[in-house]
Amino acid sequence: MVNEWAFHIIRNVLRLPVGAMIRKVHFDGTEHFKEGVPVLIASTHPNSFFDGVVFEHMSRRRVYTLARGDAFAKPFANYMLRSMRILPIFRARDADPKTARSGNARTMDELFERFKLKHGILIFTEGVAYPEKSLLPLKNGTGSIAAEMAKRSNHEMDLYVVPTALNYTSFWPNMFKTIHVTYHKPIRVKDYREMIENNERDFIKMVTAKVQDAFDESFVVTKGEFTEEKEFVHDLMVNENYESIPFKINNRWKLSIAKANAMNSDLAEKVRKYMSSLNQAKVLDSNVGNRGFDYLSALIALITFGISFPIFLVWSLLFKLNDRFVKRKFKNIVFRDAVKVGIGSGHATLLILGLVILTAVFLPHHWWVWTLIPVALYGAICWFRVVEALPHLWKELKWRGMDDKEQDSLRSMRQEIVSALQ
Template identity: 25%
Template structure:
């Protein structure tokens, strides 16, 4: 019961927290178990919330044993379908035994349940897949062995891709893969348990890596993000018309990373040269408080957008102030709580989501109650006022974004007149970088077409 209530609340909360919540291949999710769901783990507690919200059936979570504590806490976590598993890195001085966790997992699969496992073990706010542990394969194959290889266990790989994991109103792209049939490994498991376990683990890794943005190092990820900023819009024109719109960004980023990997191997000096050029250009923008997207527009376009933005800001100011007055406290409290509770960025988003689920309804209910008591507001008027509270909150967020963009437009316009030569030099640098990226794309595609 508690699980069902929390799932409903979080499902609603996710639609508010994320600007875009996009799912690819939702139809591949099996409607029932026995099922093991595996995923990368970039965003701590947010990851199981996102995945559980997509599955119709209840989900049981394999969680590290350190989250369990007192009797009441253990009871609460078990009501939320958490199964503890102990890891050597959590208690290096203690003997490790996961017999209870494996037994509980075997029982769950035998009963046709769905388990969620993050085979990386820990959560890291990075765009890469770390070493995959063998626990998932051991549970899947072990459950089959305990039940005479008749369960029909499947493993569903899910890739989680966040645009900004710790930020409110960011985007998440959930990339679901074809289920892995554990039955394909049972014959090999009978012959050699270790080899079959390793082979299944390797397939899990390959499936997950193909469904996420994977950059091997922080340095490569930084370069990929810079190229995305400069070149993704130009590159978007090359996407096949048949590709669904919600996977465009994913396709483009994967293509950029493949290109970087290729040229890092065959022409590292060329990559280093363009990296230096991009870093210099990016540093100049940062010093001037400008954004790359603005440099690709001419003064006429900037002036027109500035005028439109200013008109919207003036017209929408009363609604903005109304929304700010009624939404500021429930909006700011989750952020303050997250930063007070932890210094680890990976926990900011789930804490903000959890606290926000309570602060917004609580503040809205309190305000409606006070209005009904103080000024005798009731009936339809009270209901209409309640509806305006979240709507004005969303308007306030949009208004603030418009304000920031309009400020940036006016800043660039001022520089066009005061420091025109500097802006023209930056635009030339930008054009030169994009020309090099375009040339690299043409060469890479030529190699691909010739099969080299």
């Protein structure tokens, strides 16, 4: 085990780009992510290294992430990744058979030690990431690790496997995202001792099947039939569950993702009719659904205008340059969001250093002056939130000017869709 100094540094640096890019984070089923016991989180993997950020930096739990083994090939990369609570798991294509076996054996030893300390381990059961709303075939690694830990502890370790669905509303190049995490009923490995001893393969298949069932229930799938309608419904569900003030929202998601995924032609037709009516009325679903507005962020942005708005402008320019660089240099779209966050962390560090230098050189040397730096940075984040909400505000003027009959018609169409998802 190595020192985790990099994790604590990066966790704090990430607050700035993540605060600018992520609109809201929903965590549901948090009671299933048990405390005081070892937990193996079996998650979907739609967005590369960004997925680990959600659990390691937003869940407020101690979580170690399993990542592709070839990323650890260089000694420096190996040290840095481990210091960020990332551990290697080798697939057949990540290394030669001997290296993969020895690497995985070492990782199993580390996992066992982490589980004994009652830490959480994050595994992506699909095995690979791709930034789209679809599920890839699941691998058997989750069940294999659970069985191995049970055998190593002589079935005394109280390990829980928690199937977990991780959703994003959008991927690169869209900047603003809402994230939704659903923890499902955990699988208590101790309850399957006899099954593991008599037929370990059946246990592994059972774990994979339970994880698949959880993903089918709460992972948004739009690829395939009715893609446009399902994408719209995903946004509608986010609007329906929107809360103005909190950034993290726990256990308050109201609509069924499984019903959205199972959309039939009748529901799709209702969605198309509603979408067409919105276009004709030139308003948004957020207006019809009476979605709130983050007035607190707007107030903070306005109060700090003199110091936060210039930072917002510089930061926005850096994000645009960031996008251009990522598009030009990273042809593989799998890593673009993760790289954007990584570069954004570097930009955030430069912003902080620049503000420190400017403060030291040009402002009076009073202790309270230094408090302006975090205030200005948070004000800049609030400007990002205000800019993201501008289309909603602009269309709200149109919505308020519509007559009651038109509004009632749109509300009725929307309610039919919402009712179908309850």
